[in-house]
Amino acid sequence: MAAQTKPVLHGYFRSSCSWRVRIAFALKGIEFDQVSVNLIKDGGEQLTEQYKTLNPMQQVPAVEIDGVTLSQSLAVIQYIDETRPGPRLLPADPKKRAQVRMISDLIASGIQPLQNLYVIQKIGSDKLQWAQHFIDRGFQALEPILKQTAGKYCVGDEISMADICLVPQVYNAAERFDVDVDQYPTIKRINQTLNEVEAFKVSHPSSQPDAP
Amino acid sequence: MAAQTKPVLHGYFRSSCSWRVRIAFALKGIEFDQVSVNLIKDGGEQLTEQYKTLNPMQQVPAVEIDGVTLSQSLAVIQYIDETRPGPRLLPADPKKRAQVRMISDLIASGIQPLQNLYVIQKIGSDKLQWAQHFIDRGFQALEPILKQTAGKYCVGDEISMADICLVPQVYNAAERFDVDVDQYPTIKRINQTLNEVEAFKVSHPSSQPDAP
Missing domain, CATH: 1.20.1050.10 (Glutathione S-transferase Yfyf (Class Pi); Chain A, domain 2)
Known part of the structure; x- marks a missing residue:
């Protein structure tokens, strides 16, 4: 029942790409958990080996959803749009x-x-x-x-x-x-x-x- | 009958984003006309006022298709995929x-x-x-x-x-x-x-x- 598990957004408050994904979740009314990846502290937590397994580009966001881990915010947003009800994030035309x-x-x-x-x-x-x-x-x-x-x-x-x-x-x-x-x-x-x-x-x- | 007019690709042979669009047209078997925008000659033909009306970013490609002008290669490719028959450029899953x-x-x-x-x-x-x-x-x-x-x-x-x-x-x-x-x-x-x-x-x- 992977789809019933809340998605996890690995992001940073000031990252504009993390922010995009937060807006998409909010527009769709999807609850999600956030894990903070501090881009400044200790030279950047996105550079750790642990984070690299989530997103080899060592950037935020990375999103765990439906049993897969996705990076690249527009790919995540379109995946959400294609698999979740709620207002369309891309028009029908x-x-x-x-x-x-x-x-x-x-x-x-x-x-x-x-x-x-x-x-x-x-x-x-x-x-x-x-x-x-x-x-x-x-x-x-x-x-x-x-x-x-x-x-x-x-x-x-x-x-x-x-x-x-x-x-x-x-x-x-x-x-x-x-x-x-x-x-x-x-x-x-x-x-x-x-x-x-x-x-x-x-x-x-x-x-x-x-x-x- | 805009859809029956051949699309026009304004691009440059060595531009990787123009190349992406050419591949998409070829995979779908779509005939198109090419207009060359020389990125080097005279400081770059993409910088002319005439080209700027096609793509205000002053980059190639710009594609005239079905009565609209589109730029950004991935937007063009997905438009082609969503409106043309032939092999899918994005999987169904x-x-x-x-x-x-x-x-x-x-x-x-x-x-x-x-x-x-x-x-x-x-x-x-x-x-x-x-x-x-x-x-x-x-x-x-x-x-x-x-x-x-x-x-x-x-x-x-x-x-x-x-x-x-x-x-x-x-x-x-x-x-x-x-x-x-x-x-x-x-x-x-x-x-x-x-x-x-x-x-x-x-x-x-x-x-x-x-x-x-």
Whole structure:
């Protein structure tokens, strides 16, 4: 009865990819257990041999669910969506699904990896400028795309995986890397709307048990 | 009758993300037109205002299909899979689908963006070492994952989106960045098997009309 066991999220309160998975669980109303993997303490708990068996990439999140261990947040979110009832995280219409995935990947492949902790650590100097450059570059592309796809949320009027990716990325931009989000009115407006939604509130880093 | 118009792939022969889309079209037996976007000439044709309307990220590929323009290769591939007949690019089983997406995202978010042209251009010195570092880091994680998921191909014995991501990444590793792929026997073995498959052969950079 693996499906009746609560999923376990190995993550970190401030990791944007862990945050994405928390939002997906919350939107679906799925209870889960959290195990904190402190990315800073002792050089990073994600680097231990024990954690490496959960995710050989030595990144968070890793999710134990239905007898398998999955990493990569978008793979986890789509697995949840395909196996659990509750509100759809991807729309039924194939073109809208493609737009949701396009926006999600623009953030998950085009922005987030370039301002991730392990990349920033490799940059000698100008860490802040590096992160700002790639976030601004991504947001400059995302803004006109959202102008075409958005309704109340990123794609139309239903919350989707694209929104799940947007909120943590805007938080990183504004709170960690001092990017001026006022330059991107559509991004800013959707982010503000989403931050009022209960599933996003309970998933916020500041509400997690491992937040200082 | 938009679906009867041939899709148009705006890409570049050596771009690994364009290559992914070519493989997907070939596996599905879909005819398409190619428009070359030369990433090197005149500072890069992807930077023109004209191309920016197709993909505001100013990257290849962009695909015109069924009356919409899509970017982000994995979004395009999954759209093709969900709307076209032919061999499945993602398995029917949800856990296997999740593994295919996990492997695809490990490459598409965890490796490829960090050795992409526009990132390499930002690195002052040690461009080769930078790319090698992030490719080796990714392959060191991918190898044990594939040991668990692979049959003949990345996940079981059917070709999937994971294989579509693998081949261009191994090519980049071996041909462009001098990574020793012999260190990763499972990656090497699957890559060799895939390179014998007709859809992979016809999609190879050296077979494209814009190859020098």
